[in-house]
Amino acid sequence: xxxxxxxxxxxxxxxxxxxxxxxxxxxxxxxxxxxxxxxxxxxxxxxxxxxxxxxxxxxxxxxxxxxxxxxxxxxxxxxxxxxxxxxxxxxxxxxxxxxxxxxxxxxxxxxxxxxxxxxxxxxxxxxxxxxxxxxxxxxxxxxxxxxxxxxxxxxxxxxxxxxxxxxxxxxxxxxxxxxxxxxxxxxxxxxxxxxxxxxxxxxxxxxxxxxxxxxxxxxxxxxxxxxxxxxxxxxxxxxxxxxxxxxxxxxxxxxxxxxxxxxxxxxxxxxxxxxxxxxxxxxxxxxxxxxxxxxxxxxxxxxxxxxxxxxxxxxxxxxxxxxxxxxxxxxxxxxxxxxxxxxxxxxxxxxxxxxx
Numbered sequence: 415x416x417x418x419x420x421x422x423x424x425x426x427x428x429x430x431x432x433x434x435x436x437x438x439x440x441x442x443x444x445x446x447x448x449x450x451x452x453x454x455x456x457x458x459x460x461x462x463x464x465x466x467x468x469x470x471x472x473x474x475x476x477x478x479x480x481x482x483x484x485x486x487x488x489x490x491x492x493x494x495x496x497x498x499x500x501x502x503x504x505x506x507x508x509x510x511x512x513x514x515x516x517x518x519x520x521x522x523x524x525x526x527x528x529x530x531x532x533x534x535x536x537x538x539x540x541x542x543x544x545x546x547x548x549x550x551x552x553x554x555x556x557x558x559x560x561x562x563x564x565x566x567x568x569x570x571x572x573x574x575x576x577x578x579x580x581x582x583x584x585x586x587x588x589x590x591x592x593x594x595x596x597x598x599x600x601x602x603x604x605x606x607x608x609x610x611x612x613x614x615x616x617x618x619x620x621x622x623x624x625x626x627x628x629x630x631x632x633x634x635x636x637x638x639x640x641x642x643x644x645x646x647x648x649x650x651x652x653x654x655x656x657x658x659x660x661x662x663x664x665x666x667x668x669x670x671x672x673x674x675x676x677x678x679x680x681x682x683x684x685x686x687x688x689x690x691x692x693x694x695x696x697x698x699x700x701x702x703x704x705x706x707x708x709x710x711x712x713x714x715x716x717x718x719x720x721x722x723x724x725x726x727x728x729x730x731x732x733x734x735x736x737x738x739x740x741x742x743x744x745x746x747x748x749x750x751x752x753x754x755x756x757x758x759x760x761x762x763x764x765x766x767x768x769x770x
Contacts, residue, residue: 423683423690424489429699431485432706435566438479440714440735442472454565455716456533456541457723465728477672483569484676486707487619490573491626492633492680494580495587503581510577512758517751518570519551521705524742525564525712532716556612565711575613576620580627587627590636592645595624599649603656615660622653625677629684650677705746706739714739 444451445464452459471478498506526547533540542563549560556571579598580587586594599621606614625646631637637645653673657666683690699706717738721731 421493421687422692423687424492425700426690426693426696427485427680427683428489428703429696429701431482431489432703433699434478434482434485435707436710436714436739438471438477438482439565439711440718440739441470442468443479444715444718446472451715451719453541454563455529455712455719456538457536457716457719460719460722462722474668475671476675477669480669480672481675481679484622484673485680486569487572487623488626488629488676488680490576491623492629493626494577495627495630498577498580498584498587503584506581506584507577509758510574512754514553514570514573516754517705517746518553518567518708520750521708521746522547522551522564522567524746525709528713528716532720535720556616559612564708566708570708572616572619572623575616576623579617579620590631590634592628592631592637592641595621595627596645596648596652599624599652603652603659606656606659610659610661615662618653618656618660621649621656622673625649626680629680632684646677650674702740702743702747705751706743709742709746710739713742 445468448459451457497509501509526542530540546555546560547563549555549558550563550567553567553571553574555562556568562568583594583598599618602614602617602621606618628637628642628645628649632639632642654670657663657670662669714735717735718731721734722728726734
């Protein structure tokens, strides 16, 4: 079995995770958090009843948006060791910057342009100043206290911190060591218990991403089955015990279980990884998953709100919005993401840098 075929499952899970997030945001959040949505797209708050069936996407027992994010985090944890263990730390960080920033910056500008058009349509002032946009564009907003302008980039800020931590632990990654990751997660939990900060919450999620690293070890045959299961259990216990020391403490019952679901789904796919085959549809959504993730909220919310105001029927609004969001993501993938990833690969001498 080739190395490529071994990770088809992870690539296709990426596409599925992106669709989960899009369904949750456009099929549930758009309706249930109407005032927040209006504030982010510069529109009036929408009136009217909710469509039937939106509880399918988000309920007290399942949140497809959180589940999708959990899967994204696990995939990053799974694929990053392939590269951080093979190239120098500086080259790794430069390559990851090429992977994250060009597509995100252009995608954010596209989304903000649509929001500007939306605010003009509704006769409202554009809500963001240059400094706030710049802090979001550089993904330092969670450190400076600036608000998110797109509701999704908090996960990218965590990704960047994960890359830095993986660089610091690169020697241990090459040795397939487990204890540094458990020790790191435990230290973060203790520090959060003593004094919780925004970065402490982000680092708690970095600890969750280490579960993906253990799956990488298992794929490479560098960790025994008992140690593998026990180490994942330890990381999850630390993760869930530390949850009440974060700003999300009150949401534990409805949010935290979805991270466990994510591990279960990822683990199930990992066990059946030999069964995954090339699929044009899943591979397509996997290819555009990153630009789809970063543009669907602002573009999707703005388009849906405009169409509803113009009296377009709901049965047409959903497919129209889906087409616009997917086409936007595909254009970013072809014009920005592919060239920037190729540029990043120039920093990998072996030309085997994985994408996440």
